[in-house]
Amino acid sequence: MERVGVVAFRDVLDIEVHGGKGGDGGLSFMRLKYIPKGGPDGGHGGKGGSVLLRAVDDITSLDRLVGRTHFKAPVGQQGEGRNKAGLGGGDLYIDVPVGTLATDRDTGELVADLVEVGQTAVAAGGGIGGRGNSTFATSTRRAPRFAEKGAPGVSRRLRLELRTIADVGLVGYPNAGKSSLLAALSNSKPAIASYPFTTLSPNLGVVDLDMRRLTMADIPGIIEDAHKGKGLGLEFLRHISRTRLLVFVLDVSDTPAKTLAALRFELGEYDPELLERPALLVFNKTDLVTPDELALAETEFDDVGMPFAAVSALDGTGLDDLKERLFELLPPRPRPVAETATPRVLLEPVVVKRDMSGAGWLVTGSELEAVVARFDPANPEAVAYLQHTFKAQGVNQLLKRAGARSGDEVQIGGAIFDYFDDTAAEAAVPSQADADRAGKRYLEGLEGESGGELDEGGPTDGELAGEEPEADEDLDGTE
Numbered sequence: 001m002e003r004v005g006v007v008a009f010r011d012v013l014d015i016e017v018h019g020g021k022g023g024d025g026g027l028s029f030m031r032l033k034y035i036p037k038g039g040p041d042g043g044h045g046g047k048g049g050s051v052l053l054r055a056v057d058d059i060t061s062l063d064r065l066v067g068r069t070h071f072k073a074p075v076g077q078q079g080e081g082r083n084k085a086g087l088g089g090g091d092l093y094i095d096v097p098v099g100t101l102a103t104d105r106d107t108g109e110l111v112a113d114l115v116e117v118g119q120t121a122v123a124a125g126g127g128i129g130g131r132g133n134s135t136f137a138t139s140t141r142r143a144p145r146f147a148e149k150g151a152p153g154v155s156r157r158l159r160l161e162l163r164t165i166a167d168v169g170l171v172g173y174p175n176a177g178k179s180s181l182l183a184a185l186s187n188s189k190p191a192i193a194s195y196p197f198t199t200l201s202p203n204l205g206v207v208d209l210d211m212r213r214l215t216m217a218d219i220p221g222i223i224e225d226a227h228k229g230k231g232l233g234l235e236f237l238r239h240i241s242r243t244r245l246l247v248f249v250l251d252v253s254d255t256p257a258k259t260l261a262a263l264r265f266e267l268g269e270y271d272p273e274l275l276e277r278p279a280l281l282v283f284n285k286t287d288l289v290t291p292d293e294l295a296l297a298e299t300e301f302d303d304v305g306m307p308f309a310a311v312s313a314l315d316g317t318g319l320d321d322l323k324e325r326l327f328e329l330l331p332p333r334p335r336p337v338a339e340t341a342t343p344r345v346l347l348e349p350v351v352v353k354r355d356m357s358g359a360g361w362l363v364t365g366s367e368l369e370a371v372v373a374r375f376d377p378a379n380p381e382a383v384a385y386l387q388h389t390f391k392a393q394g395v396n397q398l399l400k401r402a403g404a405r406s407g408d409e410v411q412i413g414g415a416i417f418d419y420f421d422d423t424a425a426e427a428a429v430p431s432q433a434d435a436d437r438a439g440k441r442y443l444e445g446l447e448g449e450s451g452g453e454l455d456e457g458g459p460t461d462g463e464l465a466g467e468e469p470e471a472d473e474d475l476d477g478t479e
Helices: 178-185 233-240 255-269 272-276 290-299 319-329 366-373 380-392 394-404 422-427 432-449
Strands: 013-019 049-058 068-072 090-098 098-102 110-113 122-123 155-162 168-171 201-207 213-217 245-251 279-286 308-310 351-354 361-364 410-412 413-418
Touching: 013 122, 049 098, 068 090, 090 098, 090 155, 110 122, 110 245, 122 155, 155 233, 168 178, 168 233, 178 201, 178 213, 178 279, 178 319, 201 319, 213 319, 233 255, 245 255, 255 272, 279 290, 279 319, 308 319, 351 394, 361 366, 361 394, 366 380, 366 410, 380 394, 380 413, 394 413
Parallel strands: 013 068, 049 090, 168 213, 168 245, 245 279, 279 308, 361 410
Antiparallel strands: 013 155, 049 122, 098 110, 098 155, 201 213, 351 361, 410 413
16 A cells, blocks of 8 residues: 655744855956056956745745755856956745744844735845955055955844734634634635544635635634643644634534633733734534524623624534625735844954963954955965055054064964054154254253353264263273
8 A cells, every 4th residue: 555645734944044155356467469567457256146035825835845954045256357247146035935934043033024925035145246356456556466255145044934824813722613614614625524633734715705805714723821832822823913803713512601711811821912803703513502502602702892603614504694794894904014124234343352372362353354254364465455454444553552562473263464563663763853852851961060051062963862972992892
């Protein structure tokens, strides 16, 4: 006998997305027959592709992603000579059901909430391309022999959570007859059986009446403590959160008042806003009670303040009236609001500290490390460019304040540089102002010793500069 495998419905899925790396900048020089020194002409690298989520009208589309957890967009191409930019990497689209919520598993931040078919959201952006060597040409650096590397793309661990979008949501305990009611009202054909938890995944149906249409969702039933994750409750509560009208389906033959109180308690514990949503009571299975028992049950709900309808999904009693009530009570569809998080760029400040060995220095800072990563630390010209950048951004000043000395090793990201205190070198050479001040102090000292008169022998040039006079020496080296 052939065994047929059954794929479980998935409404939560964890994936990893990686944006494509940007292409490296081109390192090229124009070489033409009649232009022997044409100069640098390396073009920019292409931008890396991005990973995007795209909403489709297919509730089972998450199932097709099972087994594939990593999604990586194409990389950008390297820049070429004659200032030709590299080709950008194509974007990678991941189709997910409309109603999917994407959150960052590491930070908990919202990435996207896809509420309309065709809506897209960037899950992982691609890296920008590196600049070609033509960008770094200046009046003093006419032939730069280095180019910028492309930036890496964004990498994220995402949780995709499906929250079914339906106009009407059926709320009820297992075996309340929700699946039978959905099948009787719509074109849906859910699996129906006489045991609890028949519905193990959301079922959607379309209800038509006089050129009007609404969607109805039958979602796994809840039990006591469903808001704590017991049973199938969380699956139910997740999907019911988007519906515009709640329909409490009660088995009229089995303590309906007590059942309604328990259902409302679970809704309130999960999300109090659900208790403020428009709702309708449906007494199902009227074929199992007498008219007097039905009338008695209805009197128990006089103080509830909800409209109600009595039906039998089995023999069709009251279904036409129920359809009318559904369209009457259904509130207008709100304008969809797509919640897409604005990417937050957390820039870490530059921090200087001793490394673990105590022999060198460690400089950290997200923006600074990103700059260093885009150049080749083995290229002397690239290092010279970076040294100029460090000085312009005040890194040298921070190192000096921390106590760094010339010759100390400094690690920034994955590269190691030698620190050189150029300000100390400049201070070691006396300036003309320093010499004038030294001479003035010397003259003032002589004036004080001679009562204000100076003898004819003034200070020598060396003494004005602060140098001590040399002693007379004999030819044999003795004084």
